Amino acid sequence: MESQDSEMGNRAIRYRLYPTAEQSIMFNKTFGCCRKVYNLMLADKIEGYQSTGRVPSVTPARYKKEYPYLREVDSLALANAQLNLEAAFRNHFSRTRKKKTGFPKFKSAKHSRRAYTTNNQNGTVALSERAIRLPKIGMVKAVIHRRPEEGWRLKSATVSQASDGKYYVSVLFEFDDIENTYVADMSNAIGLDYASDGLYVDNNGEIGSNHRYYRESQKKLAREQRRLSRKKGSKKNEEKSRNYLKQEKKVNRIHRHVANQRLDNLHKKSTEIANQYDVVCVESLNMKSMANRGFGNGKATLDNGYGMFLSMLEYKLAERNKYLVRVDRWYPSSQICHFCGSIHPEMKDLKRRTMRCECGLEMSRDQNAAINILQEGLRILTESPDAA
Numbered sequence: 001m002e003s004q005d006s007e008m009g010n011r012a013i014r015y016r017l018y019p020t021a022e023q024s025i026m027f028n029k030t031f032g033c034c035r036k037v038y039n040l041m042l043a044d045k046i047e048g049y050q051s052t053g054r055v056p057s058v059t060p061a062r063y064k065k066e067y068p069y070l071r072e073v074d075s076l077a078l079a080n081a082q083l084n085l086e087a088a089f090r091n092h093f094s095r096t097r098k099k100k101t102g103f104p105k106f107k108s109a110k111h112s113r114r115a116y117t118t119n120n121q122n123g124t125v126a127l128s129e130r131a132i133r134l135p136k137i138g139m140v141k142a143v144i145h146r147r148p149e150e151g152w153r154l155k156s157a158t159v160s161q162a163s164d165g166k167y168y169v170s171v172l173f174e175f176d177d178i179e180n181t182y183v184a185d186m187s188n189a190i191g192l193d194y195a196s197d198g199l200y201v202d203n204n205g206e207i208g209s210n211h212r213y214y215r216e217s218q219k220k221l222a223r224e225q226r227r228l229s230r231k232k233g234s235k236k237n238e239e240k241s242r243n244y245l246k247q248e249k250k251v252n253r254i255h256r257h258v259a260n261q262r263l264d265n266l267h268k269k270s271t272e273i274a275n276q277y278d279v280v281c282v283e284s285l286n287m288k289s290m291a292n293r294g295f296g297n298g299k300a301t302l303d304n305g306y307g308m309f310l311s312m313l314e315y316k317l318a319e320r321n322k323y324l325v326r327v328d329r330w331y332p333s334s335q336i337c338h339f340c341g342s343i344h345p346e347m348k349d350l351k352r353r354t355m356r357c358e359c360g361l362e363m364s365r366d367q368n369a370a371i372n373i374l375q376e377g378l379r380i381l382t383e384s385p386d387a388a
Helices: 021-052 068-072 075-093 218-229 242-276 298-304 306-319 365-383
Strands: 008-018 115-119 131-134 138-143 153-161 167-176 189-195 199-202 279-283 323-327 354-356 362-364
Touching: 021 068, 021 075, 021 115, 021 153, 075 115, 131 153, 131 167, 189 365, 199 306, 199 365, 218 242, 242 306, 279 306, 279 365, 298 306, 306 323, 323 365, 354 365, 362 365
Parallel strands: 189 279, 279 323
Antiparallel strands: 008 138, 008 167, 115 153, 131 138, 153 167, 189 199, 354 362
């Protein structure tokens, strides 16, 4: 069961940026300088550890004399690159962390994410009606589609560039978390069973979504990718031509469109459920394993975004003082007849789409599983000491 109690809250709002040519150059310089500093500090830390057995402490100021162009960009962006590296080392060497991360790696100019974070110091980052002020950049035209609520304090801003070349800024706000006095109604509950074709099926037999956004754009994407493969620069170690870069943007634009469609649908569905129900019961699935080739349904699994859907449900329900209950992945929800409780091992075969029981039950396997997930989730919730 997931619950959330904290005195301070944080919320990020993402805006689309429309920088001038000069501002775009400055953004790209900052991306490159942050990557350069990160790699320099990582190299010195590795060298220091190999020679002394201890990880030395290094700062971006150490390299500004040797690399004068580092002075041209926002110093706080470089400082945040240092904090990111230190966090990567802490996560790797942590003894309390359940899942250890790998050793920090050097950032590639080709494959690493193009982004940097800067902090607000006495109004250095500020929103206006149609722009946002950023250190060393100035006022950048932006679509301010949503304003922060009264009492929200602007903490930081993360500028990023997507694969299709568009710029965005994610602005982080801090606010005093107001105590939510809403009392959840345990009878107002729903159970969701994962469905690779349809996102989920609930205990009422309703399907989450019939859209398969990647497949809907697959023909168009394949056509543009074929054109890309014929451009000069598609071969290994071949210099990319201007036409190749243009076509690459077209391909990336399709990928971004599919991702945006998926996110929009997931946000709408998760908000609808969080507003309507007080308790949502789901299976705790390993989506990464289900997406592998051995499972045979990887493309559909990745296309529906069920893992992101659960993450959205988790924080939206927590904000409303409601409950998300995760049922163990090994619970045989598809094999149990929800009416009489008898177990049907033959339902392990995914090709069997209908549950038929001696008690007379005949129902879709997905709806039957959703009902079992709902019943098991409510049992977990009522036995939990945190339940209302």
